[in-house]
Amino acid sequence: MALGKTIYKKDCKVAIAVMVLAILLAIPLGFLRTMYRFYNDLEQEFYQGAYQDGLSIQSDLEERMLLAQNLVTVARRYLDAEDPSIAQTLQARLDLENAQTPSEKYQANNRLTDATAILYETLGNAPLSEKDQDYRRSLYADLLSRNDTISHDPYNRLALEYNQKLDGFPAALLAQLLGVPKAELFQ
Numbered sequence: 001m002a003l004g005k006t007i008y009k010k011d012c013k014v015a016i017a018v019m020v021l022a023i024l025l026a027i028p029l030g031f032l033r034t035m036y037r038f039y040n041d042l043e044q045e046f047y048q049g050a051y052q053d054g055l056s057i058q059s060d061l062e063e064r065m066l067l068a069q070n071l072v073t074v075a076r077r078y079l080d081a082e083d084p085s086i087a088q089t090l091q092a093r094l095d096l097e098n099a100q101t102p103s104e105k106y107q108a109n110n111r112l113t114d115a116t117a118i119l120y121e122t123l124g125n126a127p128l129s130e131k132d133q134d135y136r137r138s139l140y141a142d143l144l145s146r147n148d149t150i151s152h153d154p155y156n157r158l159a160l161e162y163n164q165k166l167d168g169f170p171a172a173l174l175a176q177l178l179g180v181p182k183a184e185l186f187q
Contacts, residue, residue, distance in 0.1 A: 028174055035171075035180045038162055042183050046102060046155050057153050057186055060146045061096060061109060067146070068093045068116050071139045075119055078126040085122040089115040102155075102186040109147075116143055150186075159183035 049056040068089055075086050092115040096108035120140045128136060162183045166175045174180070 028178060031171065031174045032178050032180065035162075035166070035175065038165075039181065039183065042155070042158055042162055045158055046186070050154060057102075057105075057150050057155055060150045060153075061105060064109065064112060064143055064146045065093050065096055067139050067143045068112055071116060071119055071123075071136065071143075074128075074132050074136055074139070075123055075126075077132065078123065078128055083122065085115070085119040089119045091115070102159075102184045106186045109150075113143070113147060116140065153186075156185050156187065159185050 044052065045056065047056055047058045048054060049059070072086055072089055072093075075083070075089075079086060089112070092108065092112040096105065096112050099105040099108040120136065123136050165171055166180060166182055175182075
């Protein structure tokens with residue numbers, strides 16, 4: 001009888017130790033899984049939109065690159081091929097196309113905004129046909145409109161919420177231990 005109680009006590013201690021170990025492993029693994037899912041959803045928001053509908057910062061940036069290219073096409077009809085405003089716009093467009101992270105894309109987008117403003121003004125001094133003058137205005141208005149749309153995108157708000165969750169306790173400790181990345185803002 002005493003042997004049965006000893007085995008039972010050992011089995012109970014082993015079972016408790018296994019349960020405590022399982023709980024201790026479940027907390028960081030659950031945290032890691034949850035935060036990476038949130039991080040991936042956030043990335044999808046930037047590239048595909050909140051409802052995977054393509055209404056995203058990335059799609060607006062791609063449209064801005066296309067609009068800038070169209071403005072360059074008009075400019076090439078009236079300006080010297082070596083005009084610095086054309087070269088600057090093309091370089092800014094290329095920089096945006098090659099940017100990888102949200103902050104890199106933000107900086108490149110600002111350079112594209114500045115370059116297209118200069119090209120728009122330069123074209124305003126050229127003897128454009130009435131049709132091209134209207135097209136120039138339309139392209140530039142669309143470029144500005146896309147920037148306005150980007151400014152209302154929920155990505156930055158969601159990224160801030162995600163980062164705030166990582167800054168709290170015990171999330172900050174777990175994030176540091178497990179290498180959970182912070183979200184990069186589009187700014």
